[in-house]
Amino acid sequence: MIGKLKGTVDEVGEDHVVVDVHGVGYLAFCGARTLANLPAVGEAIVLFIETYVREDMIRLYGFATEAERGWFRLLQNVQGVGAKVALAVIGTLSSGDLANAIALQDKTMVARAPGVGPKVAARIVAELKDKAPAFSSGAASEELGLKRELGEGVAPAPIADAVSALTNLGYSRDQAAGAVATAVKEAGEGASSTVLIRLGLKALSR
Known part of the structure; x- marks a missing residue:
């Protein structure tokens, strides 16, 4: 082979x-x-x-990368997704964008790929939600886990509030989630939203 x-x-x-x-x-x-x-x-x-x-x-x-090949293989585990559809998804979304879409359960983003309808997109984000973090490590994996919690509405209140505050300041939801994930790693999961916002802004300014 x-x-x-x-x-x-x-x-x-x-x-x-x-x-x-x-x-x-x-x-x-x-x-x-x-x-x-x-x-x-x-x-x-x-x-x-x-x-x-x-x-x-x-x-x-x-x-171009091993990560893309890994996503190609993983996508085909989803019902209704063959090589053609998997290639279309990878051709439309980068590995990072695809991981974020799955973590945030954003089926609309996945449906941007040619030939991917709403039902297939919904199956992709639903069936792969527990596998997306496996394609990252360390801080990236933690960030994806946090984004998944946000997408499912189960993130702790201080974290959700901090992300909401940062998005209200003009940052994208993805940027805000990444910054808050960094803040949580630094301050701990029990940190208040005020602390997470301050550290999140610090991370965004780097």
């Missing part, structure tokens, strides 16, 4: 790229984001590959 290709860009199509590896051209299907960020023809490239083997074909899917 092919797990990674390292070579030069030989050709770029609407939905694929051909990578020249020592004279052999490998065709890999890619999402829109990956294709948009490809180097020019003739330049070096590294793609992480997911290989699909069927009775009548072998198909390669290419990703």
